[in-house]
Amino acid sequence: MKRATLLALNAARAQGRALVRALDVECGEEMLIDPASDHSPLGQAARAALRADASTNATIDGRQWFLTVYNVPWEIVIVGAVHIAQALAGLAAASGYRVRIIDPRMAYATEERFPGMRLIRSWPDEALAAEPLTARSTLVVLAHDPKLDDAALATALRSSAGYIGALGSTRTHARRLTRLKALGFSARELERIHGPVGLAIGARSPSEIAIAVLAELVKLRHRRPHIAGLVLAAGMSSRMGRNKLTALLAGKPMLRHVVEAALASRLDCVTVVTGHDAAAVRGALEGLPVGFLHNPDYAAGLSTSLRAGVAGCESDGLMVLLGDMPGITPELIDRGIAAFDPAAGRAICVATAHGQRGHPVLWGRQFFCELERLTGDTGARGLIGAHADLVCEITTGDAGPLTDIDTPEALAAYSF
Numbered sequence: 413m414k415r416a417t418l419l420a421l422n423a424a425r426a427q428g429r430a431l432v433r434a435l436d437v438e439c440g441e442e443m444l445i446d447p448a449s450d451h452s453p454l455g456q457a458a459r460a461a462l463r464a465d466a467s468t469n470a471t472i473d474g475r476q477w478f479l480t481v482y483n484v485p486w487e488i489v490i491v492g493a494v495h496i497a498q499a500l501a502g503l504a505a506a507s508g509y510r511v512r513i514i515d516p517r518m519a520y521a522t523e524e525r526f527p528g529m530r531l532i533r534s535w536p537d538e539a540l541a542a543e544p545l546t547a548r549s550t551l552v553v554l555a556h557d558p559k560l561d562d563a564a565l566a567t568a569l570r571s572s573a574g575y576i577g578a579l580g581s582t583r584t585h586a587r588r589l590t591r592l593k594a595l596g597f598s599a600r601e602l603e604r605i606h607g608p609v610g611l612a613i614g615a616r617s618p619s620e621i622a623i624a625v626l627a628e629l630v631k632l633r634h635r636r637p638h639i640a641g642l643v644l645a646a647g648m649s650s651r652m653g654r655n656k657l658t659a660l661l662a663g664k665p666m667l668r669h670v671v672e673a674a675l676a677s678r679l680d681c682v683t684v685v686t687g688h689d690a691a692a693v694r695g696a697l698e699g700l701p702v703g704f705l706h707n708p709d710y711a712a713g714l715s716t717s718l719r720a721g722v723a724g725c726e727s728d729g730l731m732v733l734l735g736d737m738p739g740i741t742p743e744l745i746d747r748g749i750a751a752f753d754p755a756a757g758r759a760i761c762v763a764t765a766h767g768q769r770g771h772p773v774l775w776g777r778q779f780f781c782e783l784e785r786l787t788g789d790t791g792a793r794g795l796i797g798a799h800a801d802l803v804c805e806i807t808t809g810d811a812g813p814l815t816d817i818d819t820p821e822a823l824a825a826y827s828f
Contacts, residue, residue: 413442420444421482428487428510428543432458433480437469445479465756483756485510486548488629491536491564492555493520496579499622500552501529507626514539514564515555536564545573547755547802550629552577552609556584562591569601572778572802574755575629577609579621584608600781637728639749639774641679642721643671643702645735646687646710651818655689657735658696659823665696666817669738675700677745679731685717693735713789722783730780732792733772739812739828740772747806748774758804760796763813769796769805770813776802 417433421444424431432445434454447459454477457470461479470477488504490497493515501511505528512530515521521531532539536553545551551568553561561578565588568576578588585607592602610624611631645667649656657667667684674682683703686693687710694704705724709716722730729752733740740763748761752774759776762769773792775783782795796803817823 417442417444425482425485428484428546430462430484431482432461433482434458434470435478435480437476437478462757465753484546484548486550486633486755487512488550488552489514489540489545491515491551491553491560492557492579493517493522493526493531494554494556495618496554496621496625498525499619500554500625501526503622503626505529507630509550512543515560536560537567540564540567540571545571547572547574547757547759549573550575550577552579552625554579556580558588558591562588562595565592565605566595566597569597569604572754572759575606575632576604577606577625577628579609580607582608598781600784604778633755637752638680639678639729639731639752640725640727641674641677641682641731641733641745642718642725643667643674643682643684643733643735644714644717644721645693646685646690646707646717647714647736648688648711649818652820652823655692656817656823658689658692659817661738661823661826662828666738666823667693667696667735668700670733670735670740671697671700671702673740673742674731674733674745675702676742678749679745680727683721684735685721687711687717713787714791715786715788718786718792719784722780725780727777729774729776731772731774734816736816736818737771737812738817738826739810739815741812744806744808744812745772748772751804751806752776754778754802757802759802760799761804761806762796764805764807765809765811765813768814769793772813 421431432447434445435442445455445458447462454472458479461468461481465483467480470479487510490513493513497513504511512532513526514532514536516533516535521533545568551573553564555561589602610621611628613624615621615624645657658665683705685705685707687707690706705720707717707720744763751758751761754776761774763772783792817826
């Protein structure tokens with residue numbers, strides 16, 4: 413690696429910017445790529461590697477490149493320069509996290525108490541506005557002062573922060589949630605706050621509490637997310653003239669093909685939303701280990717089924733499938749699950765074919781509140797566009813993600 417490259421990488425790391433080093437494996441030429449601004453074919457390959465958070469090979473215009481990802485480091489943002497913060501800051505730094513400590517109280521935020529640490533002596537909302545939290549950020553509020561803690565939590569709840577934690581007893585946390593609810597946050601949004609923060613290991617001293625907090629972060633960072641499947645099967649099939657979901661394809665109901673694919677995948681559970689002709693839909697799935705959720709407002713559009721499914725979901729992610737798309741395979745579903753990593757910027761995983769986005773779509777829990785606010789029959793396409801930086805496309809060579817069967821002609825012409 414050239415010295416200039418190393419210096420540039422160190423500068424980018426200090427600024428919290430992600431870069432990718434591209435090395436021509438034949439001639440040794442190297443260059444640094446900013447995936448956020450480079451839209452060339454090599455830049456697009458670098459952006460895909462960054463989203464995967466993994467170095468990889470790429471062939472561009474006949475040249476072989478090795479792309480090394482230098483992602484933004486994980487960070488812990490501590491609000492409140494208290495005794496626990498002293499212990500937590502040291503443990504986090506030793507574990508490879510970037511650390512910033514926010515506290516406007518000069519008596520607490522001192523170099524003597526936090527040697528070598530980055531101190532920001534301003535109000536949390538101002539500090540977090542100047543340097544916003546990202547999906548690779550953890551916010552831990554320790555001040556035990558509502559003026560500081562609530563301001564930080566409110567800002568974090570409006571961000572893509574990967575983890576939000578707050579110190580305090582169960583009673584303290586309940587009062588905190590009441591105050592934040594008065595600021596307009598919904599119960600679903602407030603579920604993002606881990607409180608009391610840290611694993612329940614009986615910690616008492618500042619050092620023990622710091623260990624409990626860091627242990628919870630490590631556990632959440634490395635555990636496999638729980639992904640639920642939601643199959644929408646409530647529509648009226650107006651263009652088909654009859655219930656298309658119970659129409660036979662290769663000897664079985666169309667809907668059954670979709671649900672069997674979901675059950676054969678790595679989804680942890682599968683729920684089917686019924687509406688129109690609910691009894692026939694349930695009959696088409698007889699014997700399959702799925703849950704059912706009835707949507708009485710199905711005539712108001714697709715969004716009502718999405719809202720019904722999201723409202724009862726406690727999973728880390730929700731894979732949404734349409735009951736009239738029998739070309740969806742377990743392999744495609746599993747590819748979406750494997751790619752899902754909100755902390756790495758892959759919080760929405762959408763299947764694509766021939767340059768177009770289709771289904772299924774895997775949504776991270778952070779979008780559930782927005783999904784619950786959808787109206788009409790347009791689905792969630794607008795949300796995907798609004799969060800383009802968090803979208804990961806799962807490309808396939810067949811038309812399965814785009815093919816829904818709406819008419820008798822389409823049904824007659826369809827073949828696996």
